[in-house]
Amino acid sequence: MxxxxxxxxxxxxxxxxxxxxxxxxxxxxxxxxxxxxxxxxxxxxxxxxxxxxxxxxxxxxxxxxxxxxxxxxxxxxxxxxxxxxxxxxxxxxxxxxxxxxxxxxxxxxxxxxxxxxxxxxxxxxxxxxxxxxxxxxxxxxxxxxxxxxxxxxxxxxxxxxxxxxxxxxxxxxxxPIVRSKNGLALSSRNNNLNSQEIKIAPYLYEIIERTSEKIIQEGNINIIENVINESKILLLKKGFSIDIFNIYKYKTLDIPDKKTQKMIILASVWLGNTRLIDNKKIFFS
Incomplete structure (x- = not known):
């Protein structure tokens, strides 16, 4: 080399x-x-x-x-x-x-x-x-x-x-995102997490998955605001500080409307002094 x-x-x-x-x-x-x-x-x-x-x-x-x-x-x-x-x-x-x-x-x-x-x-x-x-x-x-x-x-x-x-x-x-066995997206910043934060960090993706599943189960985007608010409450209870947690159009990152078929959940949160980011696609057929 x-x-x-x-x-x-x-x-x-x-x-x-x-x-x-x-x-x-x-x-x-x-x-x-x-x-x-x-x-x-x-x-x-x-x-x-x-x-x-x-x-x-x-x-x-x-x-x-x-x-x-x-x-x-x-x-x-x-x-x-x-x-x-x-x-x-x-x-x-x-x-x-x-x-x-x-x-x-x-x-x-x-x-x-x-x-x-x-x-x-x-x-x-x-x-x-x-x-x-x-x-x-x-x-x-x-x-x-x-x-x-x-x-x-x-x-x-x-x-x-x-x-x-x-x-x-x-x-x-x-x-595609490479994850550890507990679901946490791999990042250089993960090295800054202390032992307690390492236990909490995987909940970010768990809550993202829950958000995605609820929206897909409903089959439409009318419930997005309620689901997002519920997820934010869960994140706060787990100890995260929220910078970004919302759903956007997949290609433009605009706010989705009723015609939107391809979306993505984007999350940027703080856990202690460490900023964690993650995402998940939501595609309606």
Missing amino acids: YIIKDVENLRKKIKYFKIINKKIGLVPTMGNLHNGHIQLILLSKKYADIVIVSIFINPMQFNNLLDLKNYPRTFERDYTILKNNNVDILFFPDIHEMYPNGIKNQTFVQVPKLSDIVEGQSRPGHFKGVTTIITKLFNIIQPDFSFFGEKDYQQLLIIQTLVKELNYAIKIISL
């Missing part, structure tokens, strides 16, 4: 792979890798000849400096995981390589509307940071495929829109 820290050397390596007609897959990460990342890597191997994993803790997408400071940095462990899974290139730039003129002077890319609603309201500027760094990675690497998890569903929608509207010749491939 090659470890490359600068853009120029990465481009030289990619140019060689392009000359010999190798398909390139990119798995962008911020490190602190878990089984969800491993599954993305394994998926990428089904599509690409050369798998590149990037590790860059992107300060532009943090609207909380303390959150940025506390984000886990586990390079040695991440390196071992990537090597054991036969990743071809680890791109590991520092902040000066990605933002040579500083974040405040950086040209940015932003997807309108989708970046400003739902989680975008709770985390102003977050998605601007995501789309800017993803655009930079796409421009540097020019992958044929890029792989993202469906846990960050709004982020996935935004990146799909970015690729379509900026005419990138990149296929975005998503991976």
